Amino acid sequence: MLKFLCVLVGIIAFTNGSNSDLPAVTQITEPVDLAEGPIWDGRKNILFYVDILTGRVFSYNYNTREVNHVTLNGEVTPVILTLDENLLLVGLNRDLVALEWDGTNELVQTKVISTVSQQFPGSRFNDGKADKKGRLWIGTVGPWVNGVLSPDEGVFYKVTKENLENPSVEIAPVNNSNGLAWNAANDQLFYIDTNSNQVAGYDFDLEKCSISNHRVVFDLKYHPELAGSPDGMAIDENDNLWVALYGGGCVIQVNPTSGELLQTIAIPARDVSSVMWGGPNLDILFVTTSRISLSEEEKLKSPAAGSVFAVTNLKTKGIPVFNADII
Ligand SMILES: *[C@@H]1O[C@H](CO)[C@@H](O)[C@H](O)[C@H]1NC(C)=O
Numbered sequence: 524m525l526k527f528l529c530v531l532v533g534i535i536a537f538t539n540g541s542n543s544d545l546p547a548v549t550q551i552t553e554p555v556d557l558a559e560g561p562i563w564d565g566r567k568n569i570l571f572y573v574d575i576l577t578g579r580v581f582s583y584n585y586n587t588r589e590v591n592h593v594t595l596n597g598e599v600t601p602v603i604l605t606l607d608e609n610l611l612l613v614g615l616n617r618d619l620v621a622l623e624w625d626g627t628n629e630l631v632q633t634k635v636i637s638t639v640s641q642q643f644p645g646s647r648f649n650d651g652k653a654d655k656k657g658r659l660w661i662g663t664v665g666p667w668v669n670g671v672l673s674p675d676e677g678v679f680y681k682v683t684k685e686n687l688e689n690p691s692v693e694i695a696p697v698n699n700s701n702g703l704a705w706n707a708a709n710d711q712l713f714y715i716d717t718n719s720n721q722v723a724g725y726d727f728d729l730e731k732c733s734i735s736n737h738r739v740v741f742d743l744k745y746h747p748e749l750a751g752s753p754d755g756m757a758i759d760e761n762d763n764l765w766v767a768l769y770g771g772g773c774v775i776q777v778n779p780t781s782g783e784l785l786q787t788i789a790i791p792a793r794d795v796s797s798v799m800w801g802g803p804n805l806d807i808l809f810v811t812t813s814r815i816s817l818s819e820e821e822k823l824k825s826p827a828a829g830s831v832f833a834v835t836n837l838k839t840k841g842i843p844v845f846n847a848d849i850i
Pocket of ligand 1: 674675696697698716718719
């Protein structure tokens with residue numbers, strides 16, 4: 524019944540959204556504790572995402588609005604698509620795991636293909652994405668001990684077919700490796716270490732498969748009107764960045780060339796974890812959120828926290844993410 528009601532509410536809100544000129548924010552899933560890692564598979568019209576701490580990988584079917592999941596043994600994020608539409612890559616603790624799952628039926632099998640960061644046994648994978656040539660850029664984060672993040676235990680890696688045994692370190696140390704996006708020309712990589720409160724830019728050499736020339740393209744310290752820290756990130760067709768603000772209750776649109784804050788979209792959840800373009804026209808911004816850090820009282824006040832939201836009517840759209848090609 525609850526499921527049916529949500530479907531109905533979703534449809535109504537979508538209808539309103541398309542009649543208005545303003546962005547419309549619609550809750551499209553039930554809440555989980557820490558939704559993260561949204562990724563759109565245009566081959567199936569499925570949005571994959573995870574609930575990190577419960578080890579669950581979810582699929583939201585855009586056509587049927589059905590949500591399915593499989594449960595893995597550990598903390599899971601991110602989800603990366605591969606050339607094979609029934610094979611996903613996920614980070615499971617410090618393992619990179621190939622997950623044979625079509626998003627609808629039973630899990631077929633899992634296989635560990637690489638393990639990183641032996642020197643930081645308590646750390647785990649966090650955000651990651653494939654580049655245009657299918658190589659995987661993926662980072663880690665240290666453990667939280669009594670609510671405090673163990674500093675400098677994160678590493679940002681590049682994983683290729685050739686280096687699965689020993690992925691190369693690209694940025695280290697980092698605290699909380701997050702949002703990444705390439706511009707349309709694939710000559711810049713944007714990267715977030717959440718605790719820096721900045722969005723960084725690097726020159727990206729697609730042929731040499733390397734990054735260089737770190738710079739700051741956006742710094743929250745110059746925006747006292749914004750709360751929270753930058754988390755997951757996506758890019759639109761005009762090379763503007765969309766950044767989830769964890770603790771900030773919003774998604775911001777930023778021009779990484781001018782450093783300008785272009786737009787703030789309020790989300791009805793304080794802890795906004797990530798964003799991904801999707802939908803058949805890539806013009807829906809899917810937004811994941813968390814309720815894990817809310818008090819019981821706060822949870823009552825924001826019952827949608829932990830859900831996935833769809834933001835429509837943004838008058839721009841995304842570019843497709845790339846599929847990994849490393850196994
Ligand atoms: C990580 O966080 C600690 C504590 O806030 C800080 O001292 C350190 O400089 C940070 N490391 C990086 C790489 O930003």
